[in-house]
Amino acid sequence: MKGIMIQGTASDVGKSLIVTALCRILANEGVRVAPFKSQNMSNNSYVTRDGKEIGRAQGIQAEAARVEPTVWMNPILLKPRSDQDSEIVYLGKAIQTLSGRGYRDYFYEQGLAVIKKSLHQLADDFDVVVIEGAGSPVEINLKDREFVNMKVAELADVPVVLVADIDRGGVFASIVGTLDLLDPHERQRVVGIIINKFRGDISLFEDGVQWLEEKTGVPVLGVLPYVENHMIDGEDSLSIRTQFSKRNNGILDIAVIHLPFISNYSDLEPFLFEEDVSLRWVNQASEFGQPDAIIIPGTKSTISDLKHLRDKQLDILIETHIANGGFVVGICGGYQFLGEELIDEVGSDTSLANFTEAGLGIIPATTIFYNEKETNRVIAQYHKATGLPSIQRLEGYEIHLGKTTFSKDVCPFLIFANGEEDGYFGNNGQIIGTYLHHLFHNDEWRNQWLNMIRKKKGMPAAEIRSISDYKDKRFDLIANEMKSHLKWDLMKKLINQWGSK
Template sequence: MKGLMIQGTASDVGKSLIVTALCRILSNEGVRVTPFKSQNMSNNSYVTREGKEIGRAQGIQAEAARTEPSVWMNPILLKPRSEQDAEIVYLGKAIDTLSGRGYRDHFYEKGLAVIKESLQHLADKYDVVVIEGAGSPVEINLKDRELVNMKVAELADIPVVLVADIDRGGVFASIVGTLELLDPNERERIVGVIINKFRGDLSLFEDGVQWIEEKTGVPVLGVLPFVENHMIDGEDSLSIRTQFAYPKKGTLDIAVIHLPFISNYSDLEPFLFEEDVTIRWVKHASEFGQPDAIIIPGTKSTIRDLQNLQDKQLDILIKKHVANGGFILGICGGYQILGEELIDKSGSDTNIPNFHAKGLSLIPATTTFYQDKETNPVNAQYHQATGLPAHQRLEGYEIHLGKTTFSNEAKPFLTLANGDDEGYFGNDGQIIGTYLHHLFHNDEWRNQWLNMIRKKKALPVQGVKSISVYKDKRFDILADEMKSHFRWDLMKKLIHQWGTK
């Protein structure tokens, strides 16, 4: 197998973004390339064409590589459900929920086997695999049974490049410390270092490059600039701070309720392209303000996040906002929270069978949680009762536990391809609930919804902004920027000549 593994000195150093860039660079050179991450921990997931879940980052990296995302690119996905427990998604399907200790004690051999199988599948189909690690490879308390860093590099028998984030400080110590803590056989696999997120004049770091190379004997393969607002979907909750760190001061103020177990926040990323929209994350009542619209996003633990919202008295502010005519839209778990009652019949949401919770009662609906999860790609159109253009098509995906039923007559939001009704459309669109993730990635719908808000504020309506036009272009922009700072010829040599005499 030919390839390269990108590991980091810590979490959120930019591994996912660098892998994305490498996939597009290699694809642009005619290489059949695939991303791979053995084990991902993230509630920001991606649904494949077959309706299987993988980490969001690997889905995006596959798009950058111009190949179809598959479960072999991320065979193990851990989705946190509490501070202690995580749902295990194995080859795209949820199979169990375990604590960290239970996972290490009972899943290691099974995980190792599926990683080997996945690597073989990818080796048979692709010329090069670009592998992403997780966190740091020198977490000493976890190294003996790790499934995502040096063990994977060993199984694939590929070289490793270490990425360090200079923006957070301590870059020299993080590099030297990581190398010193590696076992000798692991240290031999490190073929280069990348310095990421450099701000300012890159020439000012030339002495730093020289020091690293002389101290460690490892070449610096690139010093990458801090890429602001790159629009590449993030992987986990740490990425929220990066991607939404530079809020615009738009005329439309949208408050997103920052749930502790938020999932699939990539649903909100298209608003970054809308010049007159400000996205604000609201964790506490003091941050609520007077938004034009509220979005309650998906969550991996609906009832816990509902209780958190109520404990902080955000429910009172949300209800007052709606009573005053403000817009609100709930996606997936956020949709369930808007209902009257939530019943955890099987204990799949709270681990307490038959647990009942009172929702915000903004939608006349009850959600009942069962054991089986829905994971489906979705094609839909507006329900005729909404009065919205029936010819417009919407695409997205469902990932949810629970079925939502209405206690009295309600207007559906969508009609699915199979003819079923979906979601809720109340007060001419003032209150909307839906299970459709990536709803706002549909340009016509996003424009329709924002124009509802613009009209209420007596602002001019705007035309459709085609995010899809930018989607592929952003991969090329990122690839060109990164490649210009890589020692690319050396990196290609490391990929193709590793292990040869």
């Protein structure tokens, strides 16, 4: 197959962003290109058109490539449920939960087989595949049964480019150390180095480039600048810290409850581009303050994270906030928190059948967890009982185990295209619960909700910001920026010549 693999000296060096940019660069040149990551570990996921679940990063990379995301682009997704166990999503469907040891001992051959099948499928369907590695390729304790880095490069028979993050320091040691720890046949596959997240005058690093090339014998294919607010969805806790740490000076104060097993935090990213919004994480009671609104996001371990919220006494602060007229939105697991009771009927959330936990009691609802997960792309409208304009169309997706029912008549929030009602709309929008992920990616709704808060604060309403259009433009801007700092003709030559051997 024709392709290239982007590996890193560590996690969060920028592999996902670089793969996204390469996909858009190639697509802009008329190449039919697809992203691929054999195994992703993330609770930030993406639902494909046919209702399958893959890593969020690969979904976004496919959008950058202007192709429809499929399970072949990320055949294995691990969704952590505790410090020891992860749910295995195999070709888009959850199949079992295993410990790290159990996964290595019992899943390796099955995983290897589906990776080979996926690579063959992508090779048949696309001209070029841009492959993303995971973490570092030289985790010595894991190398004997890895299928995320050099093993994948060998299966696909593609060259490897090694990416290092200069912003974190130690860039020379990380590159030389990684190359030295590779087996000789693995090192022969490394055809280039990319330095990422450079700040300042790149000409000042010319001596560093020369030293690396002389020391390693591997060409430096580019020194890429640090890209602020790139709006390319992240996939792990490191991305949360880096991506959301920079917007904290707006007049509208939105507090997000930071749950240990938070999922699909990409729900929050559009707020980063609302100029008057301050979005901040709340881990404990001392950080709560007096927010204008609270968002309780989704979680992969609902009852465990609800207990965590109580242990931190955040439940009391949330209840007081609502009693004082503050806004709250619960999404997915956060919506389930707001009910009166959560019942794990089959042990799918806690591994304990018939386990019951009291909710916050804000919404008259009970959630029961079953085995079968709902994963659907959704088109919705506001429910007519809300009084909101029913002609407005919203898009998003569902990923949840629980089913929520009400103990008395309430005002639903949404009605899906299939006629199913969703969520809760209370006190004219002060309290909202929903299973719809990416609710706030709908520009009209996000604007309407923020204007409710602005009105309460005595602020004028703001106009709609079209984040959706902006995001596609960002793909091109980032692609063009990175291309200008890459030895692009050499990279294309490496892809084409290696693939034609």
